Amino acid sequence: MSIQLNFLIVSSCPEPWGGSEELWAQAAIQLRQANHQVHVAKTNVDHRHPRIKALVAAGCTLTDLHQLPPLLMRLRNRLLPVRWQAHAQQRGQQLLMQVLKSFRPDLTLVAQGNNFDGVGFADVCRRSGYVYALVAQKAVHFLFPYDWERPRIQAVYAAAQICFFVSRHNLELTQQQIGRELPQAIVVWNPVNSLLLSAFNSPELPLSASLHPIRLACVARLDLFDKGQDLLLTVLARPKWRSRPIQLTLYGKGPHQQGILELIQLLRLNGRVELGGYAADPLTIWKTHQALILPSRSEGLPLALIEAMLCGRPAIATDAGGVAELLVDNVTGFLAAGATADAIDQALERAWNRRAEWGLIGQAAARHVRATVPADAAVLFSTQLIELAHCAVTDNTVIV
CATH class of the missing domain: 3.40.50.2000 (Glycogen Phosphorylase B;)
Structure with a gap:
């Protein structure tokens, strides 16, 4: 009994x-x-x-x-x-x-x-x-x-x-x-996320054949202390990234929303970076975005990384918390050596140079996360x- x-x-x-x-x-x-x-x-x-x-x-x-x-x-x-x-x-x-x-x-x-x-x-x-x-x-x-x-x-x-x-x-x-x-x-x-449980036994979402523009999603609380969106915006404001067809959506809510909006304006990233708010269903994100980017300063092991991998999306993420325990550098995504603008720039550059392979990398990410995460x-x-x-x-x- x-x-x-x-x-x-x-x-x-x-x-x-x-x-x-x-x-x-x-x-x-x-x-x-x-x-x-x-x-x-x-x-x-x-x-x-x-x-x-x-x-x-x-x-x-x-x-x-x-x-x-x-x-x-x-x-x-x-x-x-x-x-x-x-x-x-x-x-x-x-x-x-x-x-x-x-x-x-x-x-x-x-x-x-x-x-x-x-x-x-x-x-x-x-x-x-x-x-x-x-x-x-x-x-x-x-x-x-x-x-x-x-x-x-x-x-x-x-x-x-x-x-x-x-x-x-x-x-x-x-x-x-x-x-x-x-x-x-x-x-x-x-x-x-319960909405993704079926993804463990289902094919990952197909990656859009069009990579113009590339649409990146940063799925994280709008909290610069932990999530480092300011580092990412600093990178995208650099001349070489301004010249490339990249769109970024920052999903989430948090205490630095106004500060992020003002930083976007200061760096003249209007039209290239937008706030997507809170998305309850990760599938709505990954149907329209081709890769996850996480510039975190500190982490546990982000759910956003697991969700993106399950959906067959490569990730560009800093080596924060347990990220490197799941993301295999150059295999399932691209690992930035640290939470600095230069390190994120270098990881994003590696990802950019292999963007034609993102579909295959996303498939490898989906297989890896299914074999690793219960x-x-x-x-x-x-x-x-x-x-x-x-x-x-x-x-x-x-x-x-």
């Missing part, structure tokens, strides 16, 4: 929804389908968002960790940003403690956008004696912890039952940043969580 387990999922994503939340969200639905209880404690819950609606429809319950008392709600626009963030974090941790006491989870999964932004929530679990696991969707090489925060970060990672990462690069970088080995660390895959990543992840929770219940390690 199977045991009904209680899972608490804590998401530290500061946005109403982010691509970093797809893994835990799809796993949560799988857990509900297996008749387990799932409570989601998330920052900035937007009950109108389709993903939140899907979680509620599946039977998950929700707590917004950014709820604040009425007085602070009235004062938040007058507080300095740092003080506002401190109040929000403190209140979020207090609310999480209430959820832990009332829900009494068998396992808590703290889902982080990067490898440290959920440490405060995980520390609540650690200090309270609740079994927890961590999943990190990204690690940034220049975000080394300060000395004053290192002991808590080290303690949180050491006490986690499992530390999940979405790339080997992110795991190894995290170990370097905290100065500790993580023997309980595991690399997992992010789930593929189609049921969310199912596999939920199974790992169930096994971990069973061990916690059997060992009776939770202190309440």
Whole structure:
């Protein structure tokens, strides 16, 4: 007889929804389908968002960790940003403690956008004696912890039952940043967009016979710190690229949309670069674009890369995060040695010189991604969580 387990999922994503939340969200639905209880404690819950609606429809319950008392709600626009963030974090941790006491989870999964932004929530679990696991969707090489925060970060990672990462690069970088080995660390895959699941067993999209103009798509959050669209625009503003028939569409939303629009105007790229907004269905992108380009400064392992490869599109991408763990340079795409304009220029030049081969390169990319990435990543992840929770219940390690 199977045991009904209680899972608490804590998401530290500061946005109403982010691509970093797809893994835990799809796993949560799988857990509900297996008749387990799932409570989601998330920052900035937007009950109108389709993903939140899907979680509620599946039977998950929700707590917004950014709820604040009425007085602070009235004062938040007058507080300095740092003080506002401190109040929000403190209140979020207090609310999480209430959820832990009332829900009494068998396992808590703290889902982080990067490898440290959920440490405060995980520390609540650690200090309270609740079994927890961590999943990190990204690690940034220049975000080394300060000395004053290192002991808590080290303690949180050491006490986690499992530390999940979405790339080997992110795991190894995290170990370097905290100065500790993580023997309980595991690399997992992010789930593929459900609209593309059929692509695992279907032929890739045909590449347009016309390569004039070449249409490139950059599919990434409009966040220059991580995604580096400014580097790409700088490259396209160079004389040799101005003289070539290339059109670029920047898909996505984010906090730097206005800055990107103004940079396009400053570099006189109007008419060559446009913003495509958020595209829920990747097929709509790859029916009209011939290659993916990702100038990222930091990554986990981008879903956009997996989706483009499944659709038979070559990628030009920087060696950030786990990109090089999937993209085979000069075989399934073109890898830029680093997140610099010159490195992106060189990779794009190699791609340009082989543009007549993009159809064959895209076919190789589709074969490679099908052989490498599991189609049921969310199912596999939920199974790992169930096994971990069973061990916690059997060992009776939770202190309440």
